[in-house]
Amino acid sequence: MSHPLYLNLPVTDVARAKRFVEALGLAVDTTFSNEQATCVRLNDGVMLMLLARPLFQSFTKKDVGDPMTSTQHFITLSFDSREAVDDFHQRAVDAGATTEHDAEDSGFMYQRGFNDPEGHQWGLFWMDASQMPPAA
Structure with missing residues (x-):
């Protein structure tokens, strides 16, 4: 059974967040995007939802942290080469x-x-798993 993943992130400025991901060359899915949210299709099974903070807060009773001062996650992307890592960075x-x-x-x-x-x-x-050192 397949379970597509929607990673939701709170943002203070949805328009700025959208411009940023578009500048990275990532595909915005307009079906799930509006002034309160931008959906970024990372691949067929993973979507990144950039939600206005009030909308994000409506999905949880917990306090929404400030990513400028604390970290609860890393968004990690794999690439085909070192050069692709450098280009995206x-x-x-x-x-x-x-x-x-x-x-x-x-x-x-x-x-x-x-x-x-x-x-x-x-x-x-980028990783070449065939070159990984053996586990200790």
Whole structure:
């Protein structure tokens, strides 16, 4: 049984969040988007919902944290090459993101990270699992 995943994130400015993901080259699904939400189709089974904070709050009784000051998740995307990681990272920075950490190259894995304009942390990586060192 397939269970598509909808990852919901609170944002203070839906229009800015939409411009940011479009600058990354990500596909906005207009069927599920309006002035209160932007749906980003990451692949056939994973959608990223960028919800205005009041709408996000309506789905939970818990306090909504501030991603500028705390972290509860990382959005991590896998890429086909180191160059693709660097390209996506550069597009993010050009669109207003800040670098979370410099590139880390472990040989079998290459990764970078950034914070989007709303403060959400994103991780980007390429990995050649055949080159992973054996487990200790």
